[in-house]
Amino acid sequence: MSTTKNQFHDKLAHCLCPPGDGVYTVNTAKERKDALRNKLYGQTENVDFLWKESLNNLADSEHKAVILGISSDCGGGILRGANWGPLFLRSALIDQQPQVTAFDLGDVRVIPHLLHDKYLNQATISNCQKALYQNPESEYYVSPLSITEDVCNGFYQHYPDKGIFGIGGDHSISYPLTKAYLKAKRDAGKRTAIIHFDAHTDLLVERLGIDLCFGSWCTHILEYLPAPHHLIQFGIRSSGKPKQHWESTFGVKQHWADEIMTRGAHAVANEVIAQLKADQVDELYVSFDIDALDEEFASATGTPEGNGLTPQHALDILVALADEFPITGADMMEIAPFTDSSLVGQSSSETTLREGAKISAFLIAAMNK
Ligand SMILES: [Mn+2]
Incomplete structure (x- = not known):
């Protein structure tokens, strides 16, 4: 539904909140929130x-x-905690990548028990509208995926020359x-491709009956691409099925982690650039799952x-692509700062945030060009 610019700005004021406030807390993490506010x-x-x-x-x-x-991790399901990504990644960006400049719209107001409004009955929607907007008959959505899609639709309607850098959250957020x-x-008549970094394909049709989640979001955006092979995936290695299965079933393109390590990032990037040029792609969206x-x-x-x-593998590929194509949308997903579940001794959430901030900084700078 199209809106006037005033209606859109009203929506922002109702459906969003200040940067880092997306996790609804009363006292928990107050120092961290205050530090970002400062x-x-x-x-x-x-x-x-x-x-x-x-x-x-x-x-x-x-x-x-x-x-x-x-700040939603309701679409995740193995180990949650990516709801804290927006607060922590912003702090890491400000501290470690001070050259990064972007306009900050704030955070989506998240009810942590909800995913998408289509899974809710009317009584629940109405009750949540009362809680969020003090109006049980509000026109606004109540679930994070629904609010995000609505806000982004209005954003691209009124600001077509700008782009959203989304901070998750679990990877279901990349669906809206x-x-x-x-x-x-x-x-707008532009041909796009999605550059997707991930250990997983995220190409389930559904998971336990839920069609929109961290493991299935890619499947449900294929219809909006010029063609399915305009979804190009990098870094995959944790999959129950081989690459041929995904490429032949869905028509996507994949470059698994072992291929990138064997052939080198530059060789793979050059092949992808040739593919994108042959397909006359105008602009790229980069979705980055930190895993x-x-x-x-x-x-x-x-x-x-x-x-x-x-x-460095990831940056080599991104630098090569950004040299040839405008990156006009991007996201950084699945950073869960309070978790650290690996068995690798030297690793920590500080490392994850540092590397996530580095890649985010590159993507934001590319979008500003
Ligand atoms: Mn993912």
Whole structure:
């Protein structure tokens, strides 16, 4: 549904909250939230007002990259905790990558027990609308995936020359982020591809009867791409089925971690660039599941996996692609800072955040070009 710009800004003020506030807490993590508030606003009081005021500057902002945090891990299911990604990754970016500049839209207001409004009955929706918007007949959605899609649709309608850098959250969040992006670009006559880094294919049709989750989001965005092989996956190594199964069943393209290590990142990137040029792709969206990196670099995530990519592998591929194509949308998913479930001695959530911030910084800078 199309909206006026004023309606869209009203929606932002209702459906989002200040950066890092997406995890609803009363006292828990207050120091961490205050620390981010100090970094962003130089104070901890009155932040709600300052954030709402800042939304008025979106149109005049020089930045093309616009950060949106989505603190939901309801679509995950092995080991959760990625709901803290938006708060921690922003802090890591400010501390370790101070050259990064982007407009920060804030976080989606997340009810942690909800995933998508289509799974809810009307009584629940109404009750949650009352809780979030003080109006049981509100026009706004209540579940994180639904709110994210709605906000992104409005964003691309009113700010077609800017792009969202989404911070998750579990990987189900990439469903609304990419769906809104792909539809907007398709309507604008632009040919797109999704560059997807992950240890897993995320190509289930459903998981235990749920069609939208961290293991299935890719399957459900294929219809919005120019063709299924415009989903190109890198770093896969944890899969019950071989590459040929996924490529022949879904028509996607995959470059597993062992191929990248054997052939080298540059050789693989050059092949992908040739493919994208042959398909006359105009713009790229990069979805980065931190578990694409080896557990030595990414242990603080729901499903850390060994034999993975180094950060340099990922950056070599991204640098090569960004030299040839505009990156106009991206996300960093599945960083779960309070977890560290790997068996690798030297690893930690600090390492995961550091490497996640490095790659995020590159993507945000590429989007600003
Ligand atoms: Mn994933």
